[in-house]
Amino acid sequence: MKKEEEGEEEGRRKKREEEERRRKGRRKKKGKQRKKGKKRKKGKKGKKRKRKKRKKGKEGKKRKKRKKRKKRKKGKKRKNLVLLDDVAQFTHSSEFLLACWGPITSDDPLEMGADWLRRSQAAVDQSVRMTRFLSIFISICVVYCHSKPTDKKERVHHGEPLSNLKHDDSQNFDYDHEAFLGHDQAKTFEHLSPEESKRRLGIIVGKIDDNKDGYVTEEELKIWIKKAQQKYIFDNVQTQWNDFDTNNDGYIGWEEYKNVTYGSYLDSPQEDGDFNYGQMMQRDERRFRMADKNNDLYVNKEEFTAFLHPEEFSHMRDIVLQETIEDIDKDGDGYINLQEYIGDMYSPEKGEEEPDWVKSEREQFAEFRDKNNDGKMDRQETLDWILPEDYDHAEAEAKHLVHEADMDRDGKLTKEEILEKHEVFVGSQSRGCTGEVSVRWRSTVGPIRDCAVAC
Structure with missing residues (x-):
């Protein structure tokens, strides 16, 4: 009986195991079928997604390129508009x-x-x-821009006009104010009361009267006007003075100037490309000695001004001439021929058409520069070219001021005459429309007249 029961139990157990195996097999098949279906669905969707990604990728790259271009443009604009x-x-x-x-x-x-x-x-x-x-x-x-300039190099030292304003005394005396005081001082006087303006003018008259004889001559006025116009030169000298006067003794020695200017070259004398510092130092020393009137190798402010601006001083004309010839004379014969003359002003590029001003300069050289028609300029011809005897603006203005203020017509001015005609020399603050205003007018047939108009 026991054996039969055991056999039945084993049979039941085997059936259970088979049923479990069948169930597992069915589950596996269903799982595989489900996976295949999902893969098929995923495959279709994946292809669509990949296509979208590709499109987005292309569009993204284009967008990135556009952004980079915009950034570059913005960067350039920022740099250019700083x-x-x-x-x-x-x-x-x-x-x-x-x-x-x-x-x-x-x-x-x-x-x-x-x-x-x-x-x-x-x-x-x-x-x-x-x-x-x-x-x-x-x-x-x-x-x-790195473009090669076609404008000519200017070596001629012309006398500058005394003012950029129009000289028309029938309208105002603004030109005369700037000529007499300089641009900055003329602006200062415009904000002064008439009383203060006349007071300061009286002080200036004392400075103009160099020999203290009580009169201001045309020559003294001319010297004063030139000083007023050259104030920018003296300001430039003043800014450089402290850099070179290293021991603060009121003088600049050649050794001081040389050490400040060529100190690094003196420590390690090596040439730097196109710059020959040795020749430059020799050239500066020659000019320094010319500016140094007492030949002690020390210069005061006036002598230092002549060193920095030799074209403004008559005793420095020879040094300006010598330096100009050295710069232009390439063959070293001491003359400037036509080729050297044009070559100093203009360096043509390949295929470039010669500008009209170059053709004009060739004609100028032949007709006016080369006076003896030997094909080259000697020292005197070069001097006449770079330092011409131009119209003297300061002398003309001095004569004009004397003519305007000289009441007794003796050719010179007293302090009283200048103060009487103070509106010709200096300006002052406007009084508004509460009293009388001085008006300057010209009749159709008569001279310039002054009158007072109530406003």
Whole structure:
């Protein structure tokens, strides 16, 4: 009985195992079928996704390229407009806006007029600063272009005009003010009261009268006007003086100048490309000795001015001539021929057509520069070219001022005559429209007259 029961149990167990195997097999088949279906579905969707990704990838690359181009353009604009941003800051500065648009708080016509003048001057100053900045910006752009200039090199030292203003005394004396005082001082006087302006003019008259005889001659006026016009030169000398006067004794010795200028070359004497520092130092020493009148190898401020600006001093004319010939005379014969003359001004590029001004210079050389028609310029001909005897603006203005103020027609001016005609020499602050205003007019047949008009 036991054996039969055991056999039945084994049979049941085997059936259970077979049923479990069948169930597992069915589950596996169903699982495989499900996986195959999913793969098929995924395959279709995957292909679509891949296509979309490819499209997106192409579009993304295009977008990236566009962004890079925009960034490059923005970067260039930023670099090119750095200076223009600074200019914009000038025009939008609080000082500029207040000068032009700030409220006027006073009802007094005198104060209103003075306030308006101050505001207009501030606006003009800002405009001048902006103009200077723009000129610097433009010059930087020109240098950045790396284009070879076709403008000629200017070696002729012309006398500069005394003012850029129009000289028309029937309208105003602004030209005479700038000629007599210089541009900056003339602007300062415009903000002074008439009393203060006359007081300062009296002090200036004492400085002009060099021999202290109580009279101002045409020659003394001419010297004064030239000094006023050359103030920028003396300002330039003053800025460099402290750099070279290393021991602060009031003089600059040749050794001081040489050590400051050529110190690095003296420590390691090596030539740097096109610059021959040895020759440059010899050339500077020769000019220094020419400017040093007492030959002690020490120069004061006047002598140092002659060293830095030799073209402004008659005793330095020979050194200017010698340096010019050395620069242009390539064959070393001591003369300047036509080829050397043109070559100093113009270096043509391949295939470039010669500008009209070069053709004009060839004609100028043949007709006016080479006076003896030997095909070259000697020392005198070169001197006449670079330092011509031009119209003397200072002398003409001195004669004009004497003519305007000389009441007794003795050819010279007293202090009283100058102060009587102070409006010719210096300006002053406008009084507004509360009294009499001096007006200068010319009749159709008569001379210039002064009168007072009530406003």
